[in-house]
Amino acid sequence: DGGITQSPKYLFRKEGQNVTLSCEQNLNHDAMYWYRQDPGQGLRLIYYSQIVNDFQKGDIAEGYSVSREKKESFPLTVTSAQKNPTAFYLCASKGTSGRENEQFFGPGTRLTVL
Amino acid sequence: QKEVEQNSGPLSVPEGAIASLNCTYSDRVSQSFFWYRQYSGKSPELIMSIYSNGDKEDGRFTAQLNKASQYVSLLIRDSQPSDSATYLCAVNWMYSGGGADGLTFGKGTHLIIQP
Numbered sequence: 001d002g003g004i005t006q007s008p009k010y011l012f013r014k015e016g017q018n019v020t021l022s023c024e025q026n027l028n029h030d031a032m033y034w035y036r037q038d039p040g041q042g043l044r045l046i047y048y049s050q051i052v053n054d055f056q057k058g059d060i061a062e063g064y065s066v067s068r069e070k071k072e073s074f075p076l077t078v079t080s081a082q083k084n085p086t087a088f089y090l091c092a093s094k095g096t097s098g099r100e101n102e103q104f105f106g107p108g109t110r111l112t113v114l
Numbered sequence: 115q116k117e118v119e120q121n122s123g124p125l126s127v128p129e130g131a132i133a134s135l136n137c138t139y140s141d142r143v144s145q146s147f148f149w150y151r152q153y154s155g156k157s158p159e160l161i162m163s164i165y166s167n168g169d170k171e172d173g174r175f176t177a178q179l180n181k182a183s184q185y186v187s188l189l190i191r192d193s194q195p196s197d198s199a200t201y202l203c204a205v206n207w208m209y210s211g212g213g214a215d216g217l218t219f220g221k222g223t224h225l226i227i228q229p
Contacts, residue, residue, distance in 0.1 A: 033216070042118070042202060042219035043158070058216060090157055101146040101206045103217060105157040 003027070004106035006091050011111045013078070013085065021076045021109045023091030031094040032074040033103060036060065036087045043090060049074055078111065086113045116141045118205050120220035128228050133190040135223050137203030140184070146206035147179055147186045151199045152222065158202055162188060193227045200224050 004025045013019045023032065031050050035043040045058030049068040063082025068074055078085045088110050092103040117140040127133040135149075146165050150158035164170045164177040164186065176189040186205075190197055200222040207218060 035219075040122070040221065042221045043204075043217070044219075045216045048216060102148070102160060102163055104160060105150075108157045 004091060004093055006106040006109050008109060011109055013113050015113060016080045018077055018079050021089055023074045023106060024072055025093045027093055029093035029095045033092040034076045035090045037090060038087050085111055087111060116207055116218045118203055118218050118220040120203050120223050122221055123224040124226050125223055126226045126228055127193050129193060131193055133193045133225055135188040135201050137186045137220055138184055139205045141207055144205045144207050148204040149177060149188045150202040150204060152202055153199045195227045195229050198225060198227045
């Protein structure tokens with residue numbers, strides 16, 4: 001059963017803590033993305049990765065970090081430097097053949113800072 | 115600055131009628147255009163993609179693209195209450211120097227289908 005999984009579904013963080021959000025895909029997709037969505041807003045790109053061991057900053061990378069050690073996994077760390085981390089975090093992936101440029105999303109992680 | 119604009123709504127449409135959702139974008143270089151449906155509290159679901167001028171039909175959905183006017187729309191025929199959701203327009207663009215592509219999203223149009 002192919003797809004994108006994200007965990008946890010809900011995450012609560014105290015101020016000053018770093019937290020890591022998991023994203024895994026078994027679609028054999030090369031490219032993976034992290035977006036953030038705030039209430040009533042569109043999605044904004046945080047980081048993306050086209051290939052293992054390579055990733056690039058998106059529009060709002062400050063206060064976030066990522067790694068891409070495996071093709072299937074693209075975890076996102078929200079650091080204490082992120083000033084307003086409460087948001088809905090969405091991971092997406094995209095294949096390189098067939099359905100050009102189509103990105104598919106995981107179920108998301110809702111992060112709340114207490 | 116690449117921008118995607120949508121009317122936030124809510125757009126209220128009677129059941130069985132045609133819902134028309136519109137989107138404009140600022141970057142003439144954009145080549146790929148997408149419509150996502152997002153139910154409250156859920157992640158976006160891709161429902162249509164369109165790459166060339168004209169219409170593309172898939173079931174009750176029709177996407178229309180006019181690159182000269184930088185305009186893309188989504189028509190939903192025979193609207194059902196289950197179509198009530200927020201519809202996000204997304205435009206593909208290339209990050210300069212990186213070769214990778216990302217999506218710029220509009221803020222979405224909230225659609226309500228009235229039974």
